[in-house]
Amino acid sequence: MSAPLYSIPGSSAPTAAAPAAGAAAEPVARTVSEVLAQSQVEEVLAELERDLIGLAPVKQRIRDIAALLVIDKLRAQHGLSASAPSLHMCFTGNPGTGKTTVAMRMAEILHRLGYVRKGHLVAVTRDDLVGQYIGHTAPKTKEVLKKAMGGVLFIDEAYYLYRPENERDYGQEAIEILLQVMENQRDDLVVILAGYKDRMDTFFQSNPGMSSRIAHHLDFPDYATPELLQIGDRMIESSHYRFGAGAREAFDAYLQRRIAQPHFANARSVRNALDRARLRQASRLYADRDRVLSADDLSTITASDILASRVFSKDADKETP
Secondary structure, eight states: OOOOSSOOTTOSOOOOOOOOTTOOOOOOOOSHHHHHHHHOHHHHHHHHHHHSOSOHHHHHHHHHHHHHHHHHHHHHHTTOOOSOOOOOEEEEEOTTSSHHHHHHHHHHHHHHTTSSSSOOEEEEOHHHHOOSSTTTHHHHHHHHHHHHTTSEEEEETGGGGOOTTOTTOOHHHHHHHHHHHHHHTTTSOEEEEEEOHHHHHHHHHHOHHHHHHOOEEEEEOOOOHHHHHHHHHHHHHHTTOEEOTTHHHHHHHHHHHHTTSTTOOTHHHHHHHHHHHHHHHHHHHHHOTTSOOOHHHHHEEOHHHHHTSGGGSTTGGGSOO
């Protein structure tokens, strides 16, 4: 078999080292329970369930992929697996729906089950891969791939790699390099493409070679208002703040209004709204310079801190809250 057109130096998966003299070899796992115990992958799945609100279809798909990999390891012991499964993925959904977080967990799952050497995540966009002049793109793309080898490469808004309307665009060169590496070195790198679903669909239609290399498509749904409120609760708690009397109800009202406005970004918008509420709280406390502030004063977000948002104004639709 001829060598691949694009090869990343030092990317070959290492062979397993022999156990040190006198050291007991790890017993061969023969049941699902034994594979799970040795890999401790269930800890990652539990973290995913605990740390992420909602996303039930995504969590189930991740569990299904983990199950596939566990069974594949058991099959390999019986000589039933001819080659490593293709694990390249596509995550589609609106901003703030947890795609990057799930990609990080996926990298950890793949590492614990032995499908990648390091389990790290390298997150990039078009600017990290595509050059601005002839001869610039290949070195940039190869450098990113070299950093990602042994782990997961997460390409956000991947459709921006392809710009057919610009004859002098070099994105196609980056795509060709990615395609070669995804096929020829898939045992040492998993690529996850991410972005809006409609734009990713168009991207795959224009790049069938890329589409054929993606084995798993996961769609990340928008959060419902109650889920966003739960996300807000966790963010407030992790920052050592709390909602005062009526503030949580005010934030619920805020979310119901904000979710219907342009540029809503799910969990990102929740975080931004809480950051602005903290700014209002700080300004409110700062104005009363001679007051002795208690820990309760310093950690309480009041209803007024929420209701001062422009979302509640008459011109809310004309402004970004």
